[in-house]
Amino acid sequence: MKRTATLLAAFFVFLAGAAHAQLTIEITGGGANQIPIAVLPFVGESALPQSLTEIVEQDLSRSGRFRTLFVGGVNPLPAEPSQVNFDEWKSRLADALVIGQVQKLPDGRFEVRFRLLDVPKQASLAGFAFTLSATQIRLTAHKIADIIYEKLTGERGVFSTRIAYVVKQGARFELRVADADGQGAQAILISPEPILSPSWSPDGTRIAYVSFQHKKPVLYVQSLAANRQPAPVANYKGSNSAPAWSPDGKQLAVVLSKDGGSQMYLMNADGGNLRRLAVSDAIDTEPFFTPDGQSIYFTSDRGGSPQIYRMPAAGGDPVRITFDGDYNVSPRVAPDGKTLAYISRANGAFRLMVMDLASKQTQPLTDGPRDESPSFAPSGRVILYATDLDGRGALAAVSSDGRVKQRLTIQAADVREPSWGPFPGN
Amino acid sequence: MKKTLIAGFAFALLCGCASQPAEEAKPAENRTPVPAPAPAPAPVTTQPAQTPTVQANPLKDPNNILSKRSIYYDYDKYEVKDEYRPAVQAHGKYLAEHRGAKMLVQGNCDERGSREYNIALGQRRADGVKRMLLLMGAAESQVEAVSLGEEKPRCTDRNEACYSQNRRSDMLYSGEY
Numbered sequence: 001m002k003r004t005a006t007l008l009a010a011f012f013v014f015l016a017g018a019a020h021a022q023l024t025i026e027i028t029g030g031g032a033n034q035i036p037i038a039v040l041p042f043v044g045e046s047a048l049p050q051s052l053t054e055i056v057e058q059d060l061s062r063s064g065r066f067r068t069l070f071v072g073g074v075n076p077l078p079a080e081p082s083q084v085n086f087d088e089w090k091s092r093l094a095d096a097l098v099i100g101q102v103q104k105l106p107d108g109r110f111e112v113r114f115r116l117l118d119v120p121k122q123a124s125l126a127g128f129a130f131t132l133s134a135t136q137i138r139l140t141a142h143k144i145a146d147i148i149y150e151k152l153t154g155e156r157g158v159f160s161t162r163i164a165y166v167v168k169q170g171a172r173f174e175l176r177v178a179d180a181d182g183q184g185a186q187a188i189l190i191s192p193e194p195i196l197s198p199s200w201s202p203d204g205t206r207i208a209y210v211s212f213q214h215k216k217p218v219l220y221v222q223s224l225a226a227n228r229q230p231a232p233v234a235n236y237k238g239s240n241s242a243p244a245w246s247p248d249g250k251q252l253a254v255v256l257s258k259d260g261g262s263q264m265y266l267m268n269a270d271g272g273n274l275r276r277l278a279v280s281d282a283i284d285t286e287p288f289f290t291p292d293g294q295s296i297y298f299t300s301d302r303g304g305s306p307q308i309y310r311m312p313a314a315g316g317d318p319v320r321i322t323f324d325g326d327y328n329v330s331p332r333v334a335p336d337g338k339t340l341a342y343i344s345r346a347n348g349a350f351r352l353m354v355m356d357l358a359s360k361q362t363q364p365l366t367d368g369p370r371d372e373s374p375s376f377a378p379s380g381r382v383i384l385y386a387t388d389l390d391g392r393g394a395l396a397a398v399s400s401d402g403r404v405k406q407r408l409t410i411q412a413a414d415v416r417e418p419s420w421g422p423f424p425g426n
Numbered sequence: 427m428k429k430t431l432i433a434g435f436a437f438a439l440l441c442g443c444a445s446q447p448a449e450e451a452k453p454a455e456n457r458t459p460v461p462a463p464a465p466a467p468a469p470v471t472t473q474p475a476q477t478p479t480v481q482a483n484p485l486k487d488p489n490n491i492l493s494k495r496s497i498y499y500d501y502d503k504y505e506v507k508d509e510y511r512p513a514v515q516a517h518g519k520y521l522a523e524h525r526g527a528k529m530l531v532q533g534n535c536d537e538r539g540s541r542e543y544n545i546a547l548g549q550r551r552a553d554g555v556k557r558m559l560l561l562m563g564a565a566e567s568q569v570e571a572v573s574l575g576e577e578k579p580r581c582t583d584r585n586e587a588c589y590s591q592n593r594r595s596d597m598l599y600s601g602e603y
Contacts, residue, residue, distance in 0.1 A: 194577035196541055210545075215530075215603055216572035217545055239549050239573045242542045255546065257571070260553060262546035283546040299543055306543055329540040343540060350539065372540055391584070417541070 034067040035095055035152055041071070042100035043079040048110060049134050055141035056098065059159045059181065060148060064404035069094055081115060086122045094119045096152060098144075109133050112140060116148050125151050138184060158377045162421040163384065164188075164198045164207055165395060168414040175209060177224065180377075180420075182408055188222060189229060197242060200421040201249050201269070207419075208233075208243035208252060208269075217241040219254060221269055233271035244287045244296075245269075246313070253277060253287035253296055253313075264298060266313075277315060289313065290333050297321065297331035297340065308342055321355070324362065328353075330373060334380040339400060341365075341374040341383050352385050354400060365402045375420045376400075384418040484520075485599060491516045497555060499593040501536070504550045506558060514555055517597050518562020521569065529564070530603050531555045531571045532596045534578065536589035541575055548573030555595045 039057040060066040069092060078084045079101040089097050100114030109131055116126040126147055132140045142160035149157030158180055167174045173195045178185035189195060193212035200207055201221075208221045211229075219234040219241065234240040238257030245252060252269055255262050264277040264284045278284055282302035289296055290310075297310050300318070305326040309318040322328035327345035334341070340355040349368030355361065370388035377384065380400060387396040389407065393414035397406045409415065484490045494513035497506055506514060521527055533552030535544040552571035559569050581588035 196545075196575075196577065212574070212577060216532075216574070237570055239545055241545045255542070257549045257553070257573070262549050262573075283543070283550060285546040286540065286542045299540070306540075327539065329543045345539070370538075 034065060036067045036069055036093055037096040037098065037148070037152070038069040038071050038089060038092065038094040039098040040074060040077055040100075042102050042112065042114065043077050044102040044104075045100075047102055047104050048137055050137050052102070052112065052137050052141045052144075053098070053100070055138060055181075056145045056148070059142060059145035059157075062181070062406070063149065063157075063159075064399065065149070065153055081117055081122075081124055084117065086119055089119045096125070096148075098148060105131070112144075114144055116151055138179065142179065142181070155381060156379050156423065158379050158382070158420075158423070160424055161378060162204070164200065164419045164421065165415055166195045166198065166417040167410060168194075168393070168416070169412070175207070177207070177421075188224060196417060198417055198419045199243050199245060200419055201245055202247055202422055203249050204422045204424065206269070208245065210241045210243070219243055219252075219271075221252070221271075233269070234267065234274075242285050242287060244289055246289050247291055247293045253289065255285045255287070264296075277313075278311060278318070286330055288331050288333060291335055291337045297333060299329045299331065308340070332374050332376055332383075333357075334376050334400070335378055336380050339380070341376060341400075343372050343374065352383065352398065354383075354402075363402065365398045365400075366396075366405075371396075373417055375418050377420050378423045382420075384420050386416045386418060492520055495597045497551075497595040497597075498590060499551060499595075501589070501593065502547070503593075504547065504554055506554055511558070514558045514597070515562050518559040518564045521559060521565070522563030525565065525568070527568065528600045529559070529569050530598045530600075531559075531569060532578075532598065532603070533571065533573045534580075534592055534594045534596070535576045536592045537576045537579060537584075538589070539576075541577070545573045545575035548575045551593075551595045555597065559597075 037060060039053050041053050045052060057068045061068045078099050084097065084099065097117040097119050098114060099117065100112060103111045105111055111129060111131050113129040114127070115124055117123070118125050128147060130140050139160060145159040146157035149159065161180045162177055163180055164175065164177050167176055171192055173191045173193065174187040175189040175195045175198055176185045176187050188207065191211060191213050196210040198207050198209040205225065206221050206223050208219065210217045211220055214235065217239045218232045220229060221233050222229055234254055234256060236256050236258035240254065240256055242255040243252050250269060251266055254265050254267060256265050262283050262285050263279065264287050265274055266277050267274040280300065280302055282300050284298055284300045286299040287296045288298070294313055295310050296313050297308060299306050300309050303320065306329050307320055308322040308328050308331045309320050311318040321340070322342065325344055325346055328342055330343045332341045338357055340357055342353055343350050344353045350371050351364050351368040352366040352371045352374055353362055353364050365383065371385050373386040375384045382397050382399055384395060384397045387394055389409055393416040395408040395415050395418045398404070484492045487493055491513055497510040497514065521529060531552040533548030535548045549571065552573055556569045556571040560566065579592045581591045
């Protein structure tokens with residue numbers, strides 16, 4: 001199993017769709033070398049108001065790294081490894097098998113136990129029990145999918161992470177937070193004016209964003225637990241935009257024009273202790289911290305065209321990073337610090353690129369023509385970005401090796417400005 | 427325990443957000459083109475530009491250069507082209523002569539490219555207009571330059587005719603935005 005996993009090229013982990021104004025997902029590319037896995041319905045699962053194993057199966061399947069097998073005709077369903085007919089699953093070509101059991105507890109909650117089994121070795125790879133209420137079925141399913149994904153691929157899954165994005169419907173703007181599969185979307189801000197640049201705090205409790213409700217760009221940091229918009233953290237004369245969190249969650253790098261031109265500043269997450277990060281005659285914008293917090297990547301036109309630079313977070317001389325073409329913007333560093341995702345314009349098309357920061361080798365991940373706002377999954381394996389679908393904004397995701405692609409759309413609405421949240425419990 | 431906490435948090439989020447729409451749904455207070463509603467209680471003598479008068483308002487008179495409020499740009503460019511200089515200079519002079527008047531310069535971009543970079547590009551366009559206004563005698567405190575980036579397009583078709591309308595700075599007096 002492990003060998004199979006390491007042979008796999010890097011893949012996917014993402015998302016879904018549903019009811020009214022939810023994101024719907026379409027897989028536009030698939031991976032080879034998928035792990036064949038059978039997710040059996042759990043014994044007693046019908047006691048739950050909604051199927052849990054279906055969600056687990058969908059998560060795994062959408063990741064592009066698994067091939068989920070037909071599981072019909074198994075009677076009785078096994079609840080324990082001793083009840084599994086391994087020879088049958090071998091003949092069905094399953095490498096892995098998921099079994100489990102659901103019990104209703106006296107207090108109305110449920111206990112779910114599951115096991116992940118290695119079919120060729122007839123061995124248990126993982127086993128966990130969860131106690132949950134009826135409202136936690138989706139979350140539990142995502143957590144089970146994460147455990148399976150990590151055991152079989154050796155990488156952390158992102159099924160139980162969340163994403164934020166902006167939806168424009170007519171003259172109405174909504175900042176929404178949803179599960180990574182696009183389900184369970186909730187608006188945390190609704191405004192008649194544009195909303196831009198949402199960015200998750202590293203602990204996943206707050207989102208920084210730009211709102212135009214004061215008829216100009218003003219910066220906010222909103223707690224997800226609060227049900228109202230707080231006071232701005234930066235509302236200086238001129239424009240206030242491009243928030244980026246430091247990895248420790250204590251500081252924001254922002255762009256203000258209060259002293260003339262678009263220039264970078266650092267401030268505490270509550271807006272206090274504002275100080276200038278750099279001084280230039282040029283546009284300096286789109287700051288992004290490296291995962292170690294030591295450096296900041298940003299976009300500047302100091303060389304005559306917008307290009308990406310890196311500078312020490314404590315201040316100091318910038319180093320130019322991009323040289324090909326005359327428009328390279330929106331730098332985002334991968335969680336491992338080794339890869340840079342950015343947007344590059346070539347022949348009028350805006351494409352998502354990645355650069356290996358050690359070798360400086362670049363690779364286009366998309367063809368454009370209107371791709372923007374890249375955001376890495378916390379695993380670094382997938383990049384979410386904004387794209388254009390028949391004249392409407394949509395979200396898309398691509399594995400960081402470019403092999404698996406997915407598209408997320410909402411009927412009759414523009415979707416834009418995606419931001420992938422951190423791992424839960426960070 | 428951690429699982430329960432996370433689940434609980436997700437649930438809190440679910441509940442917390444339900445009331446949000448009402449909270450944020452604000453009336454379009456800025457849409458009403460009532461002439462100078464806010465400055466009205468202020469001493470009339472200090473607000474000549476804002477006070478509705480019987481005579482033609484020079485800022486609205488189509489025969490007056492002060493009625494010209496927009497500056498248009500080439501793609502990726504931010505210089506005020508020669509054809510727009512007389513209008514910007516006239517507004518600078520007007521501001522110098524009407525110290526009670528306040529102006530917001532809004533820089534705009536077409537929709538191509540990074541939204542945040544377009545905020546910066548629109549800011550540079552607005553800053554360029556502001557600089558010219560100050561050179562003509564307007565005071566720093568009278569003028570605020572802001573950027574709307576590509577977020578408030580006047581025209582939404584995808585062609586150059588439309589893009590060229592959106593690459594624009596607008597000069598707006600109090601009560602006009």
